[in-house]
Amino acid sequence: MAMRFCILGSGSSGNAALLVTEGARVLVDAGFSARKLAALLAAVGESLEKIDAVFLTHEHGDHAAGLDGLKKHPHIRVFANAATARTVQAGLSWRADWQVFETGARFRFRDLEVESFSVPHDAQEPVGFRFTTGRDGDLFAPRRSLVFLTDLGHAPQNVRERIRECEVVVVEANHCPELLKADSKRPWSIKQRISGRHGHLSNDATRELLADVASPHWRRVYLTHLSRDCNSPAAVEQALTGVRAALAACEFAVVGPGEGTPFYELA
Ligand SMILES: [Zn+2]
Ligand SMILES: [Zn+2]
Numbered sequence: 001m002a003m004r005f006c007i008l009g010s011g012s013s014g015n016a017a018l019l020v021t022e023g024a025r026v027l028v029d030a031g032f033s034a035r036k037l038a039a040l041l042a043a044v045g046e047s048l049e050k051i052d053a054v055f056l057t058h059e060h061g062d063h064a065a066g067l068d069g070l071k072k073h074p075h076i077r078v079f080a081n082a083a084t085a086r087t088v089q090a091g092l093s094w095r096a097d098w099q100v101f102e103t104g105a106r107f108r109f110r111d112l113e114v115e116s117f118s119v120p121h122d123a124q125e126p127v128g129f130r131f132t133t134g135r136d137g138d139l140f141a142p143r144r145s146l147v148f149l150t151d152l153g154h155a156p157q158n159v160r161e162r163i164r165e166c167e168v169v170v171v172e173a174n175h176c177p178e179l180l181k182a183d184s185k186r187p188w189s190i191k192q193r194i195s196g197r198h199g200h201l202s203n204d205a206t207r208e209l210l211a212d213v214a215s216p217h218w219r220r221v222y223l224t225h226l227s228r229d230c231n232s233p234a235a236v237e238q239a240l241t242g243v244r245a246a247l248a249a250c251e252f253a254v255v256g257p258g259e260g261t262p263f264y265e266l267a
Contacts, residue, residue: 002134002144004263005168008032008040010224011257015063017170018046019146020263021133023111027054028129028148031062034069044263048073053099053109056080057119058126058151059087068092079109081116083125103127117162119152122198126151130162144266146170150225153199155209164215167266171209172225173254174200176235183230194230203231203239210243218250220264228257 008016014031018041025046030037038048054076057063064084070076071094078096080088085098101107103125106115116127128150134143145166149159152172163169180191180202193199201209210221223236233254244252255261 001265001267002142003131003146003266005146005266006044006263007170007222007224007255007259007261008037008044009258009260010255011226011228011259012062013228013258014065015150015225016040016066017148018044018051019112019131020046021111022141024109025050025052026109026112026131027051029057029063030054030066030070031060031064032066034066034072037066037069040260043260048076051076053077053079055114055129056084056088057128057148058121058123059084060123060151063151064088067096068094070096079114081125081127084123084127087124115162117158119149119159120154120156120198121151121200122153122193122196123151128152128159128162130166142267144168146266152201153197154205155201160209160213163209164213165217166215167217167219168222168264169210169218169220170222170224171206172201173203173206173223173231173236173239174225175202175227175230176232176239177202177204179232179235180227180230185229194227200225200227203236206236207239207243210240211246214243214246216249218247219266220251220253221247222261223252223254226255226257231257 004020113132132145146168150172
């Protein structure tokens with residue numbers, strides 16, 4: 001088994017995912033209280049004690065709210081770029097063990113090769129991640145990659161290139177444009193922010209991205225960060241119909257708002 005992966009929770013109320021390899025157990029984002037994170041981990045047979053590191057995509061609360069509660073688990077290293085680290089640290093009551101990287105640089109953490117890349121979103125310096133483990137040509141440790149891509153208003157060329165050569169894609173399908181337009185809870189300015197170039201991908205934008213790249217390497221695509229009010233798993237499924245037919249060998253997992261997933265094992 002090269003890697004195991006699960007979404008602990010996804011949506012505007014909090015985001016966190018768990019990636020486990022032979023040598024590392026890492027969270028991608030920690031947008032729940034430490035207590036809630038502990039409960040979500042326990043539900044999949046894991047615990048905060050066993051987590052080695054957290055990788056932060058950006059400072060928004062639905063991705064970083066759990067950091068303050070991690071003071072009881074100071075062994076957990078926190079990887080972020082300088083702008084994100086500075087912003088999150090300003091709100092903490094303790095000094096996290098920051099491991100600062102430069103956006104775009106590749107580095108290693110245990111048996112993971114980590115690459116971050118910038119994404120267009122209304123945060124300090126938001127990133128997506130590509131995690132790779134294993135070696136070329138090694139049957140016992142095959143090279144496998146997972147790309148994590150949430151919170152972006154559109155998908156520029158650098159993003160499209162990153163998701164081509166990977167087995168697992170985690171991408172947001174944030175809102176259905178019609179449901180967002182019809183929503184009565186949000187003022188116009190917020191709707192503009194969400195649907196803008198530095199907001200979130202709509203179901204249509206995600207469909208366009210997946211159809212454009214449509215990589216034969218993909219084995220599983222997760223659709224995440226669904227808005228509770230302005231999207232639904234059924235709307236995402238409907239938007240993806242054509243892409244699914246074109247990528248028959250790939251599994252699609254639509255993660256409902258507030259939901260997580262069981263472990264997926266990638267051999
Ligand atoms: Zn965000
Ligand atoms: Zn978010």
